[in-house]
Amino acid sequence: MRRTRYVAAVGAAALLLAATAACGAKDDGNKAEVFTWWTTGSEALGLEALQGVLKDKHPDIAFINGGTAGGGGSAKDVLASRLAANDPPDSFQAHAGAEMLDYINSGKVQDLSNLYEEFGLTTAFPADLLDLVTKDGKKYSIPSNVHRANVMWASIPVLTEVGIDFNQITYATISDFIADLEKIKAANPDITPLTVAGTWTQVHLLETVLIAELGPEMYNGIWDGSTDPAGPEVGAALGVFETLMSYTNTDSEGEEWDFATQKLIDGKGAFNIMGDWVPAQFVEQNQIMGTDWTWAPAPGTAGVFDFLADSFTLPVDAPHPDGAKAWLDVIASVEGQAAFNKVKGSIPARTDVNLSDFSEYQQQAAAAYAQDTIVGSLQHGAAASIAQGDAINKAVAKFRSGNSNLSEFHAEFAKAVTG
Amino acid sequence: MTPVSETVTSAPPQAAPKPTPAPKRSKRKQWIKRNLPPILLISPSLILVGVFVYWLIFSSVGTSLTNNHTMPQVMGAEEVEFVGLENYANLLRDPDFLHSLRNLGLYTLVFLVGTMFFGFLWAWILEKRARFEGFFRSVLLFPMAVSSVAAGVVWRWLLSPTEGKNSSGLNRIFESLGLTGLENSWAQDSKWGILAVTIPAVWQLSGYVMALFLAGFRGIPNELREAARVDGANEWQLYRHVLFPQLSPVALSAVIIIGHMSLKVFDLIMAIAGKDAYQTMVPAIDVYNFISGRQDYANAAAVGVIMLLAVLVLIVPYLVHTAREDKR
Numbered sequence: 001m002r003r004t005r006y007v008a009a010v011g012a013a014a015l016l017l018a019a020t021a022a023c024g025a026k027d028d029g030n031k032a033e034v035f036t037w038w039t040t041g042s043e044a045l046g047l048e049a050l051q052g053v054l055k056d057k058h059p060d061i062a063f064i065n066g067g068t069a070g071g072g073g074s075a076k077d078v079l080a081s082r083l084a085a086n087d088p089p090d091s092f093q094a095h096a097g098a099e100m101l102d103y104i105n106s107g108k109v110q111d112l113s114n115l116y117e118e119f120g121l122t123t124a125f126p127a128d129l130l131d132l133v134t135k136d137g138k139k140y141s142i143p144s145n146v147h148r149a150n151v152m153w154a155s156i157p158v159l160t161e162v163g164i165d166f167n168q169i170t171y172a173t174i175s176d177f178i179a180d181l182e183k184i185k186a187a188n189p190d191i192t193p194l195t196v197a198g199t200w201t202q203v204h205l206l207e208t209v210l211i212a213e214l215g216p217e218m219y220n221g222i223w224d225g226s227t228d229p230a231g232p233e234v235g236a237a238l239g240v241f242e243t244l245m246s247y248t249n250t251d252s253e254g255e256e257w258d259f260a261t262q263k264l265i266d267g268k269g270a271f272n273i274m275g276d277w278v279p280a281q282f283v284e285q286n287q288i289m290g291t292d293w294t295w296a297p298a299p300g301t302a303g304v305f306d307f308l309a310d311s312f313t314l315p316v317d318a319p320h321p322d323g324a325k326a327w328l329d330v331i332a333s334v335e336g337q338a339a340f341n342k343v344k345g346s347i348p349a350r351t352d353v354n355l356s357d358f359s360e361y362q363q364q365a366a367a368a369y370a371q372d373t374i375v376g377s378l379q380h381g382a383a384a385s386i387a388q389g390d391a392i393n394k395a396v397a398k399f400r401s402g403n404s405n406l407s408e409f410h411a412e413f414a415k416a417v418t419g
Numbered sequence: 420m421t422p423v424s425e426t427v428t429s430a431p432p433q434a435a436p437k438p439t440p441a442p443k444r445s446k447r448k449q450w451i452k453r454n455l456p457p458i459l460l461i462s463p464s465l466i467l468v469g470v471f472v473y474w475l476i477f478s479s480v481g482t483s484l485t486n487n488h489t490m491p492q493v494m495g496a497e498e499v500e501f502v503g504l505e506n507y508a509n510l511l512r513d514p515d516f517l518h519s520l521r522n523l524g525l526y527t528l529v530f531l532v533g534t535m536f537f538g539f540l541w542a543w544i545l546e547k548r549a550r551f552e553g554f555f556r557s558v559l560l561f562p563m564a565v566s567s568v569a570a571g572v573v574w575r576w577l578l579s580p581t582e583g584k585n586s587s588g589l590n591r592i593f594e595s596l597g598l599t600g601l602e603n604s605w606a607q608d609s610k611w612g613i614l615a616v617t618i619p620a621v622w623q624l625s626g627y628v629m630a631l632f633l634a635g636f637r638g639i640p641n642e643l644r645e646a647a648r649v650d651g652a653n654e655w656q657l658y659r660h661v662l663f664p665q666l667s668p669v670a671l672s673a674v675i676i677i678g679h680m681s682l683k684v685f686d687l688i689m690a691i692a693g694k695d696a697y698q699t700m701v702p703a704i705d706v707y708n709f710i711s712g713r714q715d716y717a718n719a720a721a722v723g724v725i726m727l728l729a730v731l732v733l734i735v736p737y738l739v740h741t742a743r744e745d746k747r
Contacts (some may be wrong), residue, residue: 107491107494108496190584268585
């Protein structure tokens with residue numbers, strides 16, 4: 001009996017303890033909890049640079065890093081469950097474009113049009129970019145940086161070995177490109193002509209093929225409904241994709257993008273098509289542009305800038321609205337965009353940032369951004385919604401595994417687009 | 420905690436039960452005295468299991484009957500409607516989901532047969548008084564101690580699909596032995612890739628089945644064997660009519676344990692082939708893919724319920740069987 005009581009008392013005490021722990025202390029200092037998936041490498045350094053600017057501009061606001069690793073899936077899932085539980089951070093990272101719609105339609109982000117007025121941003125960003133964060137005339141996030149997706153990276157030593165002039169790799173059409181891939185294959189069968197990693201990097205390749213084969217206007221038409229995704233033009237483009245995939249490495253499944261870049265650095269691959277977060281990896285391994293690696297627009301897409309942009313939001317019921325506002329001020333400012341993008345390797349979303357101390361690649365990309373035709377990325381949520389992107393990934397994985405033929409792949413692609 | 424113990428110590432001692440038949444009230448008191456402690460002790464686990472297992476199963480079934488397919492619905496910004504069995508009907512008509520089920524069936528079959536075969540073989544060899552039994556027992560059981568993800572990462576490399584000069588892993592071994600005909604794309608084979616994943620699975624759990632069978636062998640009294648021999652049974656007859664019947668409950672347990680683990684396979688495939696690979700897709704990875712990014716709770720719940728039903732098909736007959744045995 002005595003023991004029973006003792007156990008009961010201990011049990012009650014434990015429950016009480018658990019209850020108090022669950023209540024957690026609520027504080028209301030000047031803070032800004034920012035949720036990003038920038039947790040490693042140049043991205044984490046960029047976030048640190050932003051913290052520095054926050055400290056200068058708003059020394060009274062303490063930065064809280066709510067970062068979660070894993071840009072593709074896990075970070076967004078963590079964010080979604082926090083939003084669903086009404087426990088939002090003060091600001092979170094979201095790709096500008098169709099991906100934003102989920103948050104807007106869920107009523108989880110606030111209209112920032114007033115902040116645009118207050119910070120004087122209405123003319124700071126290109127109109128194409130602002131369209132992607134605007135719904136029904138309301139602006140829902142502030143873009144921080146722009147990446148180019150349609151870039152082809154090349155290993156200079158490998159190209160030299162197989163006898164391709166690395167200054168002549170701006171291919172006007174994909175057929176020209178395929179001729180060189182064939183040349184590499186013939187010269188050295190141990191070299192992968194075109195490297196890929198896991199499924200999403202293959203979808204990334206597919207999007208540049210679609211842009212090249214259909215042209216920017218028809219490519220945009222896929223997403224606004226004016227191009228029939230089941231039509232013969234799209235089918236032909238998917239056929240070209242099939243041909244390109246026959247020049248890729250087979251050990252790609254489940255790998256991240258850096259796996260494909262590494263093959264170039266290790267001299268095992270010649271070309272790779274990936275967004276311009278790639279130079280960070282080259283630089284990290286002391287690879288020098290012009291000696292070890294070079295770049296060109298993805299074959300057939302010269303004059304087009306296939307872009308994706310990160311942006312920051314103000315969630316509904318953000319616990320520290322003042323901190324959030326200070327953070328968005330930093331994101332929007334010329335200083336913030338300069339400090340952040342210089343380290344991250346992307347280009348500022350604002351057009352009025354002085355780029356003289358940016359890297360050679362960044363200056364070239366910024367010049368292209370200013371004059372090229374701009375289209376939104378499929379894989380990176382600028383043009384396609386999460387549901388469309390997911391379904392296209394699924395179709396590509398199935399096609400890659402050999403479980404669907406070209407016409408089945410085309411049908412599944414069309415169904416993925418129309419939903 | 421000290422004050423609590425103080426109170427307990429200073430509580431008046433309870434009256435000892437009387438030897439004579441007690442009046443009704445003290446009978447109830449006695450009942451409480453006898454049963455309250457066990458009820459109190461078991462209630463935390465009952466409540467936890469009730470909430471975190473049964474209530475969640477109930478709520479998953481509920482979600483699977485709705486059209487909760489998008490983030491705005493999950494966030495409560497758009498209506499969620501009851502759609503009955505529509506999600507199940509759509510899933511069971513979807514060739515991709517049927518392909519996942521087919522993969523799961525193949526995987527379960529080969530995994531079961533493989534672990535039972537090797538588990539029994541090893542147990543039989545050790546039972547024959549192999550030397551260094553303790554050593555071999557530990558060595559063969561050890562793969563089970565390795566986490567599936569860690570094992571998967573290693574096997575991912577062993578099962579590398581690259582062939583020829585650049586090959587690695589098993590293909591590299593075949594290449595250097597000149598057995599180039601044995602090189603293959605393993606988990607990336609478009610039709611049979613899922614079977615490559617059963618290799619590490621069998622490697623990992625055969626030792627466990629061996630331990631079960633070894634315990635089974637040890638549980639058979641020597642007298643039975645001697646009696647059979649005296650009756651003139653040869654070795655095969657001894658196994659067929661004396662040892663196998665004694666081992667069948669062990670075999671049944673092994674099938675249930677391995678089978679239900681197999682139906683839930685996730686970690687090994689994620690580590691070896693990743694979440695997108697079509698040729699190794701199984702329902703558990705479908706659940707992950709429905710939730711991740713798309714926030715399609717309804718379909719994820721429906722697949723989860725289908726997996727639960729598959730496990731129940733395996734386990735309920737077993738429970739019925741053991742319940743009957745116990746009664747006997």
